[in-house]
Structure formats: structure tokens, C-alpha cells
Amino acid sequence: MGETKGTARRIKITNTMLAVLVVLACIILITAGFIVPRFGKTFAAYRTARAEYKAAEKEYTAAERTNAALAQKVKEMKQMKSESDKLQKKVFSLAAKTEKDIQDGKSNKKICYITIDDGPYNRGKKFLELFRQYDVKATFFLTTANGDKLPDQADLSAKSMYPEYLKYGHTIGNHTYSHDYRSVYSGSKAFMKAVEKQEKFTEEASGGYKAQIVRFPGGTGMAGSRLGAIQESLRKEGYGWVDWTVDSGDSWGNDKVNASLVKSNVLAASKKQNIMVVLFHEWSQTTVDALPEIIDSLRSSGYIFLPLFYDSVMVEK
Numbered sequence: 001m002g003e004t005k006g007t008a009r010r011i012k013i014t015n016t017m018l019a020v021l022v023v024l025a026c027i028i029l030i031t032a033g034f035i036v037p038r039f040g041k042t043f044a045a046y047r048t049a050r051a052e053y054k055a056a057e058k059e060y061t062a063a064e065r066t067n068a069a070l071a072q073k074v075k076e077m078k079q080m081k082s083e084s085d086k087l088q089k090k091v092f093s094l095a096a097k098t099e100k101d102i103q104d105g106k107s108n109k110k111i112c113y114i115t116i117d118d119g120p121y122n123r124g125k126k127f128l129e130l131f132r133q134y135d136v137k138a139t140f141f142l143t144t145a146n147g148d149k150l151p152d153q154a155d156l157s158a159k160s161m162y163p164e165y166l167k168y169g170h171t172i173g174n175h176t177y178s179h180d181y182r183s184v185y186s187g188s189k190a191f192m193k194a195v196e197k198q199e200k201f202t203e204e205a206s207g208g209y210k211a212q213i214v215r216f217p218g219g220t221g222m223a224g225s226r227l228g229a230i231q232e233s234l235r236k237e238g239y240g241w242v243d244w245t246v247d248s249g250d251s252w253g254n255d256k257v258n259a260s261l262v263k264s265n266v267l268a269a270s271k272k273q274n275i276m277v278v279l280f281h282e283w284s285q286t287t288v289d290a291l292p293e294i295i296d297s298l299r300s301s302g303y304i305f306l307p308l309f310y311d312s313v314m315v316e317k
């Protein structure tokens with residue numbers, strides 16, 4: 001009886017246990033079948049998200065650091081700009097005084113304003129290096145006739161050259177955006193449009209530099225009957241303009257031009273002028289070759305080499 005009772009109870013317990021086991025098995029199966037993969041998925045997603053967050057956090061920190069470095073750089077550049085503006089003002093007022101002393105016969109110094117037209121060219125770097133070596137300041141009359149491309153190296157941006165000229169203390173002048181005779185000399189409005197477009201390009205490329213001096217493409221002689229109206233418009237907008245007193249001859253055609261001709265053109269003219277503005281071109285390798293001897297020779301006869309400035313006696317306004 002006891003045994004039967006015991007057996008019955010064992011069976012009863014076993015049934016209950018079985019039921020429990022079945023339920024447990026179901027739970028395990030459900031867990032294994034659904035929850036675990038889901039959790040796994042969730043966990044994997046969590047891990048991905050966490051990695052992404054970490055990467056983003058890293059990027060953010062780096063960006064924050066870059067921003068701080070940029071802010072510092074901007075601050076330093078502003079400081080440098082104000083210092084160089086002050087220095088430039090000093091150079092220009094000294095130059096104005098020297099011009100006046102020369103004209104009044106109080107100084108036996110002579111001034112040579114080297115002007116280089118039609119840039120930026122990649123060759124401009126050769127001029128800059130040469131001027132750095134010879135401690136010479138010059139004036140670059142720039143155009144954007146080729147868009148934002150260097151004509152002698154089309155994969156380089158013209159814009160990138162602008163800060164280079166300024167970095168070495170040269171003057172940037174405005175040679176009109178298109179340099180296209182037919183369009184710029186069709187009227188004073190067209191001329192001013194080409195000047196203002198170039199002005200905008202210069203400002204953008206140089207971080208706000210204002211080129212105040214214009215050189216007419218081909219010189220004022222090319223403007224013909226429109227000259228008066230163009231000059232009036234330039235004056236009204238606060239621009240000065242300058243031709244040249246010496247043509248180096250570097251644009252006279254490849255068959256005629258060589259370094260010794262360019263040199264003799266400049267040196268011959270220098271014998272009659274105490275303040276001269278010499279025309280060169282940034283595309284001319286002949287000029288790059290001729291300049292060292294020209295500079296040496298002019299310097300030994302008392303010339304100093306200055307960048308043009310708005311108040312110079314050589315700048316019409």
C-alpha cells in the first residue's frame with residue numbers, strides 16, 4: 001500500500017516534473033530560438049553603435065582640437081596682417097618721401113618699379129624666388145583670363161599664387177579679369193566690370209587684399225576714344241592706374257627677344273630716368289634669365305627696387 005501510495009506519488013511528482021520540464025524545455029527553446037538571437041542581434045547592434053559612437057567621439061575631439069588650432073591660426077594671421085599692414089604703410093610713406101626728395105633734387109637715389117604683367121603663372125614662383133634672393137620688391141598686375149588655372153600648369157589653382165606675392169611684400173595690381181581688348185575697351189562700363197570682377201577674385205584669393213592700382217591691358221593707349229570715360233570711372237571708384245616708362249621688350253616676339261636685348265632695353269632707358277616703371281611679363285623665361293644682371297647693374301648705379309603704391313607719383317589718379 002505504502003509502496004503503491006509511494007509509487008503513485010512518485011508518478012504524480014514525475015508528471016508534474018515532466019510538465020515543468022516540458023515548460024522549461026519550451027522556455028529554453030523559445031529563448032534559444034528567439035530571445036538569444038534577438039539579444040545577440042541587439043547586442044551586436046549595441047556593439048556597432050558603441051563603436052560608432054566611440055569613433056564619432058574621437059572625430060569630434062579631433063575636430064574640436066582642429067577648431068581650436070584653426071581659431072589660433074586665424075588669430076595669428078590677423079595679428080600678422082595688422083603688423084604687415086603697419087610695416088607696408090611705413091614702407092610706402094618712406095617711398096613717397098624718397099620720390100619727393102628725388103624730384104626736388106635732394107636725393108641722388110633712384111627708384112625702379114619692376115612691374116610684371118599677365119600672371120599668375122607657375123613661372124611666378126621663379127620671379128618670387130629671384131626677388132627674394134636679390135631682396136627686390138615688385139608689382140604684379142594680375143588677370144584671370146584663364147579662369148582659376150595657371151596657364152603654364154593647368155592643374156594648379158591661380159588663387160593659390162595670390163598669397164605668395166603678398167607674403168614677400170610685393171604689390172598686387174589689377175590687370176582686369178578678362179584681359180580681352182575687344183570686350184574691356186567696348187566702353188567704360190565693360191572696363192569697370194572687368195576691373196571689379198578681378199578685384200573680387202583678388203579679394204577672395206588673398207583674404208581681403210585691395211588692389212588699388214590698375215594696369216590697362218596693353219596700356220592706356222589701347223583704350224582709344226574710351227580712355228577719358230574709363231579714367232573718369234576709375235577715379236570715381238578710387239582706383240589709380242599706371243603705364244610704364246620703360247618697355248623691357250620681353251613681349252616683342254620669340255624670334256626677336258633674348259636676355260641681352262631685354263637687359264640693354266632697360267639699362268639704356270635707365271640712363272635718362274631717376275624714377276622708372278619697367279614693363280615685364282610673368283610668362284617670360286627671357287625676363288627670368290635677364291633680371292639678375294639687370295638688378296645688379298641698376299643697383300650699382302644707385303637704384304632701389306620698390307613695390308608700387310597708390311600715392312606714388314607714377315600712379316595716375
Ligand SMILES: [Zn+2]
Pocket residue numbers: 117118175179217218
Ligand atoms: Zn597684359
